[in-house]
Amino acid sequence: MTGHASVPVLTIDGPSGSGKGTISRQVAERLGWHLLDSGALYRAVGYVAGLEGLDLTDADALTRCARELKIRFVPAADGSDTRIIVDGLDATDALRTETAGAAASAVASIPGVRAALVDLQLGFRQPPGLVADGRDMGTVIFPDAPTKVFLTASAAERAARRYKQLKDKGLDVTLEVLQREIEARDARDASRAVAPLKPAPDAVVVDTTGMPIATVVEKVLALVRH
Numbered sequence: 300m301t302g303h304a305s306v307p308v309l310t311i312d313g314p315s316g317s318g319k320g321t322i323s324r325q326v327a328e329r330l331g332w333h334l335l336d337s338g339a340l341y342r343a344v345g346y347v348a349g350l351e352g353l354d355l356t357d358a359d360a361l362t363r364c365a366r367e368l369k370i371r372f373v374p375a376a377d378g379s380d381t382r383i384i385v386d387g388l389d390a391t392d393a394l395r396t397e398t399a400g401a402a403a404s405a406v407a408s409i410p411g412v413r414a415a416l417v418d419l420q421l422g423f424r425q426p427p428g429l430v431a432d433g434r435d436m437g438t439v440i441f442p443d444a445p446t447k448v449f450l451t452a453s454a455a456e457r458a459a460r461r462y463k464q465l466k467d468k469g470l471d472v473t474l475e476v477l478q479r480e481i482e483a484r485d486a487r488d489a490s491r492a493v494a495p496l497k498p499a500p501d502a503v504v505v506d507t508t509g510m511p512i513a514t515v516v517e518k519v520l521a522l523v524r525h
Contacts, residue, residue, distance in 0.1 A: 302424025304443070309428070309523055310436035313450035314485050314496060315400065316457025318507050318515060322450065323432035324381065325516045330430070330523065334372060334381065335423040337433030337440070338403060340416050342394040343370050343385045345402025355405045362411030368419065397465075397472075397480065404484050407434075408491045434488060437499035446523050449498035450515070452508045454482050 309332070311323045320336065327334040344365045345355065353360045371384045383391045393399060406412050420440050423429055431440065437447035452460075458478035465472045488496040498504050503522055507515050 302421045302429070303426065304424075306424050306426050307428040307446075308424060308431055308436075308441045308444040309519070310431045310433075310441050310444045310447045310499070310502075311450060311519070312432075312434055312436050312438070312448070312496075312498065312502070314434075314457065314488065315481055316461050317450040317452050318460070318512065319432045319450055321512055322507075322515050322519060323430050325512070326519050326523075327430040329516070329520060330428060332428035332430050333423055333425055335420060335429060335431040335433075335436075336372065336381070336383070337416075337420055337431065337436060339372075339383050339394055340365075340368065340370060340419065341403035341407045341412070342399045343368055343383070343390065344412060344416075345399055345406045346385060346390055346393055348406070349402065355402060358409045358411055361406055361409055362415055365406075365412040365415035368416070370419075395468075397477075400484070401480075404487055408487070408493070410493045413493055434496045435494035437502050438497065439494045442499070447499050447502035448519055448522060449502040449504045451504060451506050454478055454485065456508045457481050 309326065311319050313319050323334060344361060347364050347368065348355060348361055353364070369386050373382045373384055375382050380391065382389055383394055417440065437444060455478060458474055458481050461477050461481070462472060462474045505515060505518060
């Protein structure tokens with residue numbers, strides 16, 4: 300399926316830990332629009348590759364995985380986080396681990412995988428509108444989006460947020476290691492040949508360091524309404 304070009308899209312790009320997921324989810328709820336968590340697609344390819352025992356450097360096998368990927372975002376019955384269904388299995392928790400994040404970053408650097416996922420992402424553009432969360436939504440996937448936001452925050456703050464998230468889930472992590480991983484991922488994402496992480500020329504850059512979530516949400520909604 301391909302999306303409707305006339306449907307409005309809000310793109311929210313930014314590095315890991317910048318608050319994209321939370322902000323995108325809340326903005327989509329407020330607007331009554333669909334949500335595309337594009338990072339989950341790359342995590343899902345890595346997840347399926349893991350289930351199949353594939354090597355994360357096998358570009359052909361991973362491209363096949365991406366082509367055959369079936370993924371749905373389903374609102375949770377209790378109003379909590381959206382559940383992510385991959386090939387019929389609830390993979391939500393598995394996709395939120397650091398391992399899945401590292402696999403996603405490796406998978407995302409393969410041009411064949413990115414190409415295979417383009418049509419899948421475009422298909423999420425359905426009425427009444429779409430909030431697209433990712434790293435290249437405004438630059439590559441929806442360059443015609445009328446509103447583009449690029450969220451950022453200091454590496455230290457992003458590591459602290461991730462640390463709190465993982466601790467709340469009962470996972471054993473250290474802040475120093477998380478910050479190193481975030482900085483390494485930033486460098487890898489910004490320097491890759493295909494769709495490097497950077498703001499679109501017409502994106503509004505919002506630094507969320509020290510800013511409450513509610514404030515960022517209102518700021519983004521104001522940009523859409525404007």
